[in-house]
Amino acid sequence: xxKLFISALLFVxxxxxxxxxxxxxxxVNKLDQAKTVSDYTQLEKTFTGAGGSPAWLSPYYAALCxxxxxxxxxxxxDKIEPYSERGEQQAKQALALLDxxxxxxxxxxxxxxxxxxxxxxxxxxxxxxxxxxGMLSQQMLDKAMALEPQNPRALYVAAWVKYYTPRMWGGDKxxxxxxxxxxxxxxxxxxxxxxxxxxxxxxxxxxxxxx
Amino acid sequence: xxxxxTFLLLTAITAGAQNKPDTTIKSKRALSxxxxxxxxxxxxxxxxxxxxxxIDAVTVAGSNADITQALRSLPGAQQIGEQSGLFVRGxxxxxxxxxxxxxxxxxxxxxxxxxxxxxxRINPFLFKGILFSSGGYSALYGGAMSSxxxxxxxxxxxxxxxxxxxxxxNLGAGFQHLAQNNKSSYGANLNxxxxxxxNSIVPQKPDYYAGPAYxxxxxxxxxxxxxxxxxxxxxxxxxxxxxxxxxxIDSSLxxxxxxxxxWNSYNNISFRSLLAHNWxxxxxxxxxxxxxNTAGSLTDWKNTPVPGKTxxxxxxxxxxxxxxxxxxxxxxxxxxxxxxxxxxxHDKGHSNDSALTLTDQLSALFAEGDIYxxxxxxxxxxxxxxxxxxxxxxxxxxxxxxxxxLPDGSQFNxxxxxxxxxxLNDWLYxxxxxxxxxxxxxxxxxxxxxxxxxxxxxxxxxxxxELVKTTPDVNNNGHGYAQxxxxxxxxxxxxxxxxxxxxxxxxxTKRNDLNNxxxxxxxxxxxxxxxxxxxxxxxxxxxxxxxxxxxxxxxxYYNIKDGSITDQGTTRTYNIANLxxxxxxxxxxHWKWKDFSGFAMGVNNIFGTQQIFGYQYxxxxxxxxxxxxxxxxxxxxxxFMSFGIDRTDDFLNNNL
Numbered sequence: 001x002x003k004l005f006i007s008a009l010l011f012v013x014x015x016x017x018x019x020x021x022x023x024x025x026x027x028v029n030k031l032d033q034a035k036t037v038s039d040y041t042q043l044e045k046t047f048t049g050a051g052g053s054p055a056w057l058s059p060y061y062a063a064l065c066x067x068x069x070x071x072x073x074x075x076x077x078d079k080i081e082p083y084s085e086r087g088e089q090q091a092k093q094a095l096a097l098l099d100x101x102x103x104x105x106x107x108x109x110x111x112x113x114x115x116x117x118x119x120x121x122x123x124x125x126x127x128x129x130x131x132x133x134g135m136l137s138q139q140m141l142d143k144a145m146a147l148e149p150q151n152p153r154a155l156y157v158a159a160w161v162k163y164y165t166p167r168m169w170g171g172d173k174x175x176x177x178x179x180x181x182x183x184x185x186x187x188x189x190x191x192x193x194x195x196x197x198x199x200x201x202x203x204x205x206x207x208x209x210x211x
Numbered sequence: 212x213x214x215x216x217t218f219l220l221l222t223a224i225t226a227g228a229q230n231k232p233d234t235t236i237k238s239k240r241a242l243s244x245x246x247x248x249x250x251x252x253x254x255x256x257x258x259x260x261x262x263x264x265x266i267d268a269v270t271v272a273g274s275n276a277d278i279t280q281a282l283r284s285l286p287g288a289q290q291i292g293e294q295s296g297l298f299v300r301g302x303x304x305x306x307x308x309x310x311x312x313x314x315x316x317x318x319x320x321x322x323x324x325x326x327x328x329x330x331x332r333i334n335p336f337l338f339k340g341i342l343f344s345s346g347g348y349s350a351l352y353g354g355a356m357s358s359x360x361x362x363x364x365x366x367x368x369x370x371x372x373x374x375x376x377x378x379x380x381n382l383g384a385g386f387q388h389l390a391q392n393n394k395s396s397y398g399a400n401l402n403x404x405x406x407x408x409x410n411s412i413v414p415q416k417p418d419y420y421a422g423p424a425y426x427x428x429x430x431x432x433x434x435x436x437x438x439x440x441x442x443x444x445x446x447x448x449x450x451x452x453x454x455x456x457x458x459x460i461d462s463s464l465x466x467x468x469x470x471x472x473x474w475n476s477y478n479n480i481s482f483r484s485l486l487a488h489n490w491x492x493x494x495x496x497x498x499x500x501x502x503x504n505t506a507g508s509l510t511d512w513k514n515t516p517v518p519g520k521t522x523x524x525x526x527x528x529x530x531x532x533x534x535x536x537x538x539x540x541x542x543x544x545x546x547x548x549x550x551x552x553x554x555x556x557h558d559k560g561h562s563n564d565s566a567l568t569l570t571d572q573l574s575a576l577f578a579e580g581d582i583y584x585x586x587x588x589x590x591x592x593x594x595x596x597x598x599x600x601x602x603x604x605x606x607x608x609x610x611x612x613x614x615x616x617l618p619d620g621s622q623f624n625x626x627x628x629x630x631x632x633x634x635l636n637d638w639l640y641x642x643x644x645x646x647x648x649x650x651x652x653x654x655x656x657x658x659x660x661x662x663x664x665x666x667x668x669x670x671x672x673x674x675x676x677e678l679v680k681t682t683p684d685v686n687n688n689g690h691g692y693a694q695x696x697x698x699x700x701x702x703x704x705x706x707x708x709x710x711x712x713x714x715x716x717x718x719x720t721k722r723n724d725l726n727n728x729x730x731x732x733x734x735x736x737x738x739x740x741x742x743x744x745x746x747x748x749x750x751x752x753x754x755x756x757x758x759x760x761x762x763x764x765x766x767x768y769y770n771i772k773d774g775s776i777t778d779q780g781t782t783r784t785y786n787i788a789n790l791x792x793x794x795x796x797x798x799x800x801h802w803k804w805k806d807f808s809g810f811a812m813g814v815n816n817i818f819g820t821q822q823i824f825g826y827q828y829x830x831x832x833x834x835x836x837x838x839x840x841x842x843x844x845x846x847x848x849x850x851f852m853s854f855g856i857d858r859t860d861d862f863l864n865n866n867l
Contacts, residue, residue, distance in 0.1 A: 075663050075704050076663060077259045077260030077662050078259050078262075078620075078664045079661075124259045125258050125260060125264065127267065128256050128259075128264050
């Protein structure tokens with residue numbers, strides 16, 4: 001009886017993991033189409049409860065949604081903070097679920113999103129938040145690059161920073177173009193599974209501005 | 212012209228925001244929180260969107276590194292060009308008080324010179340938070356009938372650094388040292404300003420025979436104690452000397468010679484810390500000592516003294532204050548604050564042959580609660596009791612403000628309060644049988660912040676009672692009122708890298724005080740005032756341009772003689788535009804001590820419009836001279852540098 005119960009439990013938990021992975025996959029598919037603040041707000045909720053495997057993905061994607069919302073709201077400094085705060089927590093949660101010695105590629109993905117989250121904190125008010133979070137954002141990006149130098153999403157964020165930073169503080173539009181191009185080249189066939197594969201549309205948008 | 216070189220430095224540093232560390236404690240405020248804001252402009256280092264930061268507030272072009280001049284670009288303040296101080300909503304400059312970390316800054320400016328505003332003694336960049344209340348302020352503060360300027364000094368600096376500035380009339384040097392463990396810091400600054408060379412190039416209307424010279428030295432020490440405590444010490448020493456000659460108003464051949472010298476020391480120590488069980492303590496003590504010597508006499512064309520109008524006055528004023536406030540925090544952002552403070556004032560001096568002395572002990576107790584009534588409704592209720600020994604009187608002042616948040620995020624605020632102020636020492640020297648003057652404020656306010664834009668409208672009514680009258684003798688029979696409506700609009704979004712704000716102030720005020728024969732509109736009150744502040748940073752050429760413009764309808768002027776008005780009128784409108792340009796660069800890019808440097812230039816009153824603030828009359832009333840700017844335009848140009856050790860890694864190691 002006991003054995004049966006355990007196997008039933010195993011079956012149920014196995015089933016539910018499977019269902020959660022389906023839910024995660026469905027949400028990721030939706031994320032590939034998301035465009036507006038309300039799309040991302042909805043998806044952030046979905047990812048928060050999605051669970052699935054591997055475990056770091058659901059907080060990772062929830063954080064990514066909050067980062068995206070922050071970028072979309074960048075001209076509305078009064079609204080960004082709650083998204084940034086939640087995104088920071090989620091990104092740190094994802095980091096905690098990763099093995100810091102073996103999962104270098106995964107860590108690079110999370111640090112890239114954390115870098116974006118800190119960037120959204122700068123948007124709250126560059127004058128007051130820029131000093132601290134601009135630097136933190138750069139540090140997180142550097143970590144991502146060190147873990148996986150050719151990560152296309154880290155390259156995209158690097159391109160974004162080069163494009164929007166004033167020249168006297170290290171901005172360089174040519175360099176931005178080059179980085180976005182490199183990133184795009186690596187995203188020719190990004191795939192559609194649950195592993196992070198976003199970035200193509202972002203690169204294309206940035207490149208269209210540089211021309 | 213004295214300049215705010217630090218302004219430029221900060222522009223440089225903030226423009227380079229991306230690369231610099233900060234140890235600001237992060238804000239935990241929820242977005243939907245109701246923040247009580249009637250009557251106040253808060254400039255905070257935690258400002259979001261289009262809310263003001265201290266740097267926004269003090270970098271308005273033409274403010275000469277004086278916080279009160281900078282705040283004239285906000286609604287509620289009058290454009291007073293002939294004296295120092297902040298004239299708010301029908302109040303005199305003396306009705307605005309400045310507080311640093313809770314303690315009163317009694318003499319914020321160098322000693323007054325007739326017709327010419329004097330510089331501020333304290334660098335406005337010392338502050339990480341500036342709360343400018345134009346009415347209805349908290350029960351934690353008192354002694355100001357119109358306005359409280361509540362300033363919070365910075366905590367530890369971000370890094371060890373040194374700075375220099377060279378402007379022809381103004382030299383400055385300073386450093387800040389941050390300990391390796393980021394727990395303590397100390398720093399010192401020296402500034403010396405002598406306008407005589409500048410004045411030989413740009414002629415001034417008064418003939419300055421001494422200075423104008425200003426020297427200041429200041430020292431600070433800050434240390435973190437325990438996990439949440441910080442102890443701060445600030446000491447500021449200043450000296451000034453201004454001697455000038457003007458044609459005598461009563462005679463065509465003589466000059467009136469006037470000289471004022473001042474020595475001042477202001478010392479402030481403050482401590483704040485969280486305690487167990489959701490309590491917090493904030494305490495402060497200040498000691499200041501001020502001596503002002505003024506001398507006036509008539510001189511002939513050879514500068515030989517001539518009898519008549521000779522006056523001499525010397526006053527030494529010692530002032531001490533101690534204060535403590537305990538706060539207890541409750542859920543939902545509610546709080547209770549209780550505290551007390553004591554002010555000691557001792558003046559001793561003489562005016563010509565009469566001795567002047569005054570000793571006053573003023574004690575105050577206060578309590579204030581932040582009360583949460585509903586998710587979109589909050590109230591702040593307070594009470595303040597004061598007793599002044601020189602008046603032998605006690606008063607109790609109630610304060611109340613409420614905020615109601617609308618579903619779209621905008622807010623309605625109301626405020627009410629009674630504000631007591633002792634008569635100025637100048638009247639207390641002559642007459643002790645006086646009482647507190649008072650003003651009762653009623654404020655209605657609406658604010659909306661969204662999309663990096665900020666709109667604020669405020670209407671108020673203010674009733675003055677027991678104002679000092681000087682006729683027939685010094686008494687408290689004066690009274691008055693002020694009412695008005697004010698608008699503020701700031702937009703950081705519409706044009707990229709351009710930040711501007713526009714204000715409009717309508718003021719209707721009359722008072723029967725001092726020697727007014729009847730109720731009059733005061734000579735410092737303009738009915739309509741508009742200001743514009745524009746800041747743009749041109750990234751590609753690393754240049755920042757600040758422009759400010761102020762327009763004020765004419766002010767009334769009167770010649771009051773023997774209880775009647777012999778002449779009166781309205782001055783021409785006030786119209787002034789100021790420009791500051793700074794080019795930012797780095798002279799030693801690859802050195803360990805990478806510098807933030809630049810060149811700066813500025814012109815005040817670019818268009819050279821004639822400004823008339825009022826008129827001065829001869830004793831017989833037949834001669835009338837305008838009170839105007841000492842020079843049509845003011846200029847400055849110079850270079851500034853700041854060096855800092857990059858401590859990015861320390862910072863990261865301690866924060867992650």
